[in-house]
Amino acid sequence: MPERMIINARRELGWRRRLVSDVLTALLWIGWILLWLPVFHKLHEVIRLHVKFGLAAREILDTVTPISIEHSLLALVGTSALLLLWSLLPKRRVTHAHATLSTADYASHFAIAEQDIREGRAARICVVSHDDGGAITGILVRQ
DSSP states (O other): OOSSOOOOGGGOOOHHHHHHHHHHHHHHHHHHHHHHHHHHHHEEEEEHTTTTHHHHHHHHHHHHHOHHHHHHHHHHHHHHHHHHHTGGGSSOOSSSSOOOHHHHHEEEHHHHHHHHHHHHHHHHHEEEEOOTOEEEEEEEEEE
C-alpha cells in the first residue's frame, strides 16, 4: 500500500496534454500580471517620491486608464471560452485500470473503523477530526 493516500493523476495524462495545460496556465498568469502592470508602475513611482497614501491612491486611480467596455467583454468572453476548452482537456478515458484500494485498506492505513469510513462516504456531511500530527482520530457523520 502506498505511503501517501493522495490521488494525483497528472502522470496519467500524456505529455502533450500536460504541456498544453502548463502553457495555458503560464499564459493566463502572464495576462493577469500584465493587467496589473500600470498599477505597479504608479505604485513604484509613489514609493520613490515618498508621497502620502491618500494622495498616492487618488493619483494612481486618476492616472491609470481604464480599458474600454469592448475590450472588457472580449477579455471576459475569451477567458470563458479558453476555460471551457481547457475543461475538455482531461476528458480522455483511461486505457488501463488504476489499482484501487478497498475500504479495509483505508481503514488499516488511517487506523479507524471500516464502518466509520462507509458511513462517512454515505453521508451528505461528515466531519473528519485529526490530531496535531495530522492523523485521523475520528469521523463524525451529520444528517
